[in-house]
Amino acid sequence: MDITIAIDAMGGDHGPHVTVPAALRALKEDEQLNIVLVGLEDTIQAELKSHKATTSPRLRIHHASEVVLMDESPQSAMKNKKDSSMRVAINLTKSGEANACVSAGNTGALMATARFVLKTLPGIERPAIASALPSEKGSTYMLDLGANADCTAEQLLQFAVMGAMLVSCVEHKPNPSIGLLNIGSEDIKGNEVVKRTGELLRESHLNFYGNIEGDDIFKGTTDLVVCDGFVGNVALKTTEGLAHMMGKFLTQEFKKNWLSKLMALCAMPVLKAFKKRLDPRRYNGASFLGLRGVVVKSHGGADAFAFYHAIHVAIEEARNGVLRRITEQLEIEHIQKDTTIAPVTAEN
Amino acid sequence: MDITIAIDAMGGDHGPHVTVPAALRALKEDEQLNIVLVGLEDTIQAELKSHKATTSPRLRIHHASEVVLMDESPQSAMKNKKDSSMRVAINLTKSGEANACVSAGNTGALMATARFVLKTLPGIERPAIASALPSEKGSTYMLDLGANADCTAEQLLQFAVMGAMLVSCVEHKPNPSIGLLNIGSEDIKGNEVVKRTGELLRESHLNFYGNIEGDDIFKGTTDLVVCDGFVGNVALKTTEGLAHMMGKFLTQEFKKNWLSKLMALCAMPVLKAFKKRLDPRRYNGASFLGLRGVVVKSHGGADAFAFYHAIHVAIEEARNGVLRRITEQLEIEHIQKDTTIAPVTAEN
Numbered sequence: 239m240d241i242t243i244a245i246d247a248m249g250g251d252h253g254p255h256v257t258v259p260a261a262l263r264a265l266k267e268d269e270q271l272n273i274v275l276v277g278l279e280d281t282i283q284a285e286l287k288s289h290k291a292t293t294s295p296r297l298r299i300h301h302a303s304e305v306v307l308m309d310e311s312p313q314s315a316m317k318n319k320k321d322s323s324m325r326v327a328i329n330l331t332k333s334g335e336a337n338a339c340v341s342a343g344n345t346g347a348l349m350a351t352a353r354f355v356l357k358t359l360p361g362i363e364r365p366a367i368a369s370a371l372p373s374e375k376g377s378t379y380m381l382d383l384g385a386n387a388d389c390t391a392e393q394l395l396q397f398a399v400m401g402a403m404l405v406s407c408v409e410h411k412p413n414p415s416i417g418l419l420n421i422g423s424e425d426i427k428g429n430e431v432v433k434r435t436g437e438l439l440r441e442s443h444l445n446f447y448g449n450i451e452g453d454d455i456f457k458g459t460t461d462l463v464v465c466d467g468f469v470g471n472v473a474l475k476t477t478e479g480l481a482h483m484m485g486k487f488l489t490q491e492f493k494k495n496w497l498s499k500l501m502a503l504c505a506m507p508v509l510k511a512f513k514k515r516l517d518p519r520r521y522n523g524a525s526f527l528g529l530r531g532v533v534v535k536s537h538g539g540a541d542a543f544a545f546y547h548a549i550h551v552a553i554e555e556a557r558n559g560v561l562r563r564i565t566e567q568l569e570i571e572h573i574q575k576d577t578t579i580a581p582v583t584a585e586n
Numbered sequence: 587m588d589i590t591i592a593i594d595a596m597g598g599d600h601g602p603h604v605t606v607p608a609a610l611r612a613l614k615e616d617e618q619l620n621i622v623l624v625g626l627e628d629t630i631q632a633e634l635k636s637h638k639a640t641t642s643p644r645l646r647i648h649h650a651s652e653v654v655l656m657d658e659s660p661q662s663a664m665k666n667k668k669d670s671s672m673r674v675a676i677n678l679t680k681s682g683e684a685n686a687c688v689s690a691g692n693t694g695a696l697m698a699t700a701r702f703v704l705k706t707l708p709g710i711e712r713p714a715i716a717s718a719l720p721s722e723k724g725s726t727y728m729l730d731l732g733a734n735a736d737c738t739a740e741q742l743l744q745f746a747v748m749g750a751m752l753v754s755c756v757e758h759k760p761n762p763s764i765g766l767l768n769i770g771s772e773d774i775k776g777n778e779v780v781k782r783t784g785e786l787l788r789e790s791h792l793n794f795y796g797n798i799e800g801d802d803i804f805k806g807t808t809d810l811v812v813c814d815g816f817v818g819n820v821a822l823k824t825t826e827g828l829a830h831m832m833g834k835f836l837t838q839e840f841k842k843n844w845l846s847k848l849m850a851l852c853a854m855p856v857l858k859a860f861k862k863r864l865d866p867r868r869y870n871g872a873s874f875l876g877l878r879g880v881v882v883k884s885h886g887g888a889d890a891f892a893f894y895h896a897i898h899v900a901i902e903e904a905r906n907g908v909l910r911r912i913t914e915q916l917e918i919e920h921i922q923k924d925t926t927i928a929p930v931t932a933e934n
Contacts, residue, residue, distance in 0.1 A: 387777040421819040429735040452823025456831040471769040473824045475800025480825045483722050483804040491860045498856045505853035508846045512839045
């Protein structure tokens with residue numbers, strides 16, 4: 239199935255130096271993929287040239303005259319940069335010229351703009367951010383990772399629906415298992431919101447496993463982990479901090495003296511294989527779920543390899559109709575409060 | 587200063603096999619320490635004998651006829667086991683015969699019993715669980731780690747007072763820095779409770795650093811991290827899960843083939859040094875804070891080395907008057923709602 243992805247070519251710490259080679263790689267590996275590079279035409283052309291590439295029917299440039307800065311406030315981006323590469327990429331997704339968009343731009347501005355331009359799906363009160371994490375069994379998806387600090391049980395149920403459909407589309411798992419992040423496995427555990435969410439999930443048609451605890455994320459106990467954005471963000475950042483500390487300590491121990499340095503040399507191939515296995519670049523690409531369009535956020539500091547992975551997530555979501563799947567599942571769960579708004583367009 | 591610690595000798599997965607040798611080590615290393623081993627006298631005597639040790643003025647046995655099981659409900663332990671080693675150890679702390687107690691028994695029963703027997707300090711609405719974690723700068727203390735799933739801003743402020751005094755006593759830091767766990771550094775970030783807690787902490791006399799994020803825990807940005815028990819428990823368990831996965835992956839990579847096994851052999855001394863640095867046994871000993879007595883909870887699966895560390899935490903808390911320090915600081919912060927209850931007894 240032919241898919242067109244709009245890429246905010248200027249977003250992220252490295253802009254076209256990263257987004258352009260990533261796009262070229264994605265085009266090479268997927269013959270049914272078209273890409274629209276959105277941003278300053280001259281800059282993008284120059285980057286293409288440095289890779290000995292040119293535009294083609296499958297690779298277009300869509301000029302956008304402005305760039306949202308990485309530390310720019312969402313308000314400023316929304317108000318002052320209506321022709322930013324970020325906003326135009328989202329516009330293309332809304333108009334149907336693209337099936338999805340990918341940006342490494344600043345998270346706040348991307349979420350605010352995407353929400354403003356695309357609006358939320360019928361039945362979804364708030365969009366959420368989902369991503370894959372490595373686990374002992376492969377990968378575990380988790381949401382919300384920081385879009386919503388305060389959530390109701392109904393919103394967490396909506397997150398569960400959206401996350402399950404995401405896993406279904408990206409991992410090709412038809413009925414992914416869902417864990418509710420809690421502080422104990424018994425139904426009576428947790429705060430009031432989580433207890434009520436457990437009730438809603440047990441009553442739903444989703445594949446609800448039950449409560450899980452923090453260590454289950456990396457054990458891979460369930461395919462999906464549902465939590466509010468406060469808890470999800472803390473858990474994610476905490477693991478980043480621990481991984482950083484462990485990496486630092488390991489390096490320090492290996493650099494302690496000439497003997498340990500020699501040992502490091504001996505063990506290098508294994509250490510590299512270990513590092514590769516946990517390589518966060520392979521998990522790059524957070525999905526903004528609940529919008530009337532597919533939006534994938536790459537890490538701002540992503541390199542071309544990592545950004546390519548974010549493009550891949552967008553392709554899978556678009557190709558496997560994540561928006562249609564979410565809408566259908568919301569109907570099954572009778573979550574369809576906002577019925578006055580037109581259904582999702584056909585391209586998804 | 588002479589200190590007496592009551593040890594629930596029967597608690598934990600291994601009972602006296604662990605608690606007795608840990609007690610003997612603690613006595614050897616601290617000449618001003620007295621220990622009361624609480625539990626089945628014959629069993630404890632037999633264990634002492636196997637270590638060629640005997641009771642002495644510094645090492646007494648206090649017989650208790652019952653044992654709280656590791657999976658026993660708090661209700662059952664409270665109702666049916668009034669002569670349990672756990673409860674009697676807490677009783678000795680209440681009566682002043684001991685300055686603190688240590689148990690590796692089940693967390694729920696220990697918290698319920700300690701709360702029932704000792705009651706909370708004036709001004710403290712709920713006790714919290716605090717522990718040290720390794721960090722890039724040494725160690726970071728964190729609370730609450732799971733006693734309270736729902737917390738108010740006022741309770742989080744109380745946790746900050748208790749945690750700061752704990753760090754002050756155990757780490758000998760006079761004015762420890764406090765970070766409020768949040769999902770961004772700006773004051774406007776977070777959920778409503780956390781935003782309000784930030785206000786209270788800014789108005790307090792504590793050394794408030796500001797908001798911190800999950801990765802700051804292991805960076806060691808602040809001496810103490812304050813959060814509700816839901817977030818704290820999730821963060822703690824998540825790090826346990828990640829550490830387990832990383833350890834497993836590293837082992838798998840080193841065991842892949844004969845060459846990688848050879849590399850593992852070469853690198854073994856460094857890998858051991860690395861493992862030692864993160865050894866969770868060195869951080870064993872969670873403090874139950876906010877009670878009218880010092881209670882330290884050891885991990886149930888602790889070995890003698892780990893349990894010894896939990897005893898050490900109890901000694902430091904008791905010797906440096908953590909209860910008095912908390913009470914004084916609560917007064918400074920004008921948190922003294924419950925003034926009808928008598929002040930903390932002199933031994934602390």
